[in-house]
Amino acid sequence: MDQEIKAKVDQWLEGSYDQDTKNEIKRLLQDNPTEAADSFYKELEFGTGGLRGIMGVGTNRMNKYTIGMATQGLANYLKKTVGGQEMKAAIAYDSRNNSDYFAEVTAKVFAANGIKVYLFDSLRPTPELSFAIRHLGCHTGVVLTASHNPKEYNGYKAYWADGGQLVPPHDKNVITEVQQIHSIEDVKWEGNEDLIEKISKEVDEPYLEMLEGNAISPETIKAEKDLKIVFTSIHGTGIVMVPEILKRLGFENVHVVEEQKEPNGNFPTVVYPNPEEAEALSIALKQAKELDADILLGTDPDADRVGIAIKNHKGEWVLLNGNQTAALLFNYVIENRKAEGLAKDNDFVCKTIVTTDLIDEFAKQQGMACYNVLTGFKFIAEVIKEKEGKENFIIGGEESYGYLVGDAVRDKDAVASAAMICEMAAHAKHQGKSLFDQLIDIYVKYGFYKEKLISITKKGMSGAEEIATMMKELRANPPASINGSELLEVRDYQSGIAKNIKTGEETAIDLPKSNVLQFFTADGSKISARPSGTEPKIKFYFSVNAKLDNKADFDKVDADLNDRIEGIIADMKLR
Structure with a gap:
């Protein structure tokens, strides 16, 4: 074993770590060196989104320490920025193994530092944690979740007072403070546990009332209360809300997938x-077909993302x-707010730079601002905060x-x-x-996008280097x-910098620096390359578009666009 690694192992075996941890280290050394x-x-890195990793003993694992x-x-x-007043934090956790235990550890450390803690008494969706921070006037919040990662993983997502995940300058400043903690002796583990307050209905009710208030057309729901809905929480927190x-x-015909209803961190199905x-949706899809349902929905373990x-x-x-x-959701909200007389002159929408440009078309034709941000919902939350009181998100x-x-929430919300x-x-x-009819109508009206x-995974310690080389080559030789x-x-x-290839003209991109490249071609294609921040992979996003004159041409234009995407992938040698 490398001497530097061995020194870390010895530190854990000789330090004031609990005996179960030491026994597990010894077992690993013997059975699986x-x-x-x-x-x-290495140290499990605290990044701009917090922590995420495999659970287990060691510096490169998610564990108590x-x-x-x-x-x-x-x-x-927190003490440096808001010290001198009562500091408050909210904590939630999902259905993953150890999430409840990690939430308790987090609560105890906060309390030992004199911070008032509101800890949910059972699992809750991530968006409700974001809501709770603002509702309870907290300065920070944490949710224990690894989102959609495999069962071996867990994570720790940190939030700020606006209910959004950490953005500059707080993200880098928190990372700096975390890096100053060199030993478990630097941690206040126990004390002031009377500062920990369990919460449930006092946040659940306002959250649900807010969601009810989001409805644009309650009368339509009433008229179609028998809409046949199949829902699966995939063993996660979506079942709660x-x-x-x-x-x-008012929906009265909702069918929950029983096999995936029970929260379970092993995700057995x-x-x-x-x-x-x-x-992940195969069981629910089978049920939807048997019931001849109108729609199927599935949420991920922490219920911030939804597939249909x-x-x-x-x-x-x-x-x-x-x-x-x-495309369906933005179009519905924009058009039906207008139809119901709810639209305001200063309404705006927001999306990421790798999300369909069809949304930009909606906004342009409706005379509405559409802001594009870097990948990561925290940047959408940042725009909402910046525009608060001036424009209406x-x-x-x-x-x-x-x-x-x-x-009301400042993160993606699968419940809403x-x-x-x-x-x-x-x-x-x-x-x-049907919703598919609506989608085709959108393509006819705004263009077929x-x-x-595709994600290319590069495993092992050399993976990051391979991905870096790919990006370097794309930059040097577009x-x-x-x-x-x-x-x-x-x-x-x-x-x-955005560079016009024909003229050589360069213009500044008014967004934070990020390791992303985008290529735009004469036929309207857009290709984006972005290494993942949480996994050893690089993602390529392809977007093509064409005119769709009528519904009858849908299949032909769809096939043509698919051929264009496959042609791009082949030409860039990504397969």
């Missing part, structure tokens, strides 16, 4: 608890991607199945989204249409054309 080395070869040290760093920053809000809105994956399935124009069940759902979203309706999606489906049905995402279409513009978000 490779795993032992991986558990200690890495979480305690992160919390101490966050507490130290989604059926309840649908019931309160799926390989991967991610509604982006068809396999509907019947297409041929009567076949299809899973919509995040861009298609976003109505909806935001990103292609990775995350959407937000209204500004599920409610609005069902209202949207009821509205379509009331007009004698088609998107695809293609002159892609799939036969001339390259017109390159946007490099790391340098902050």
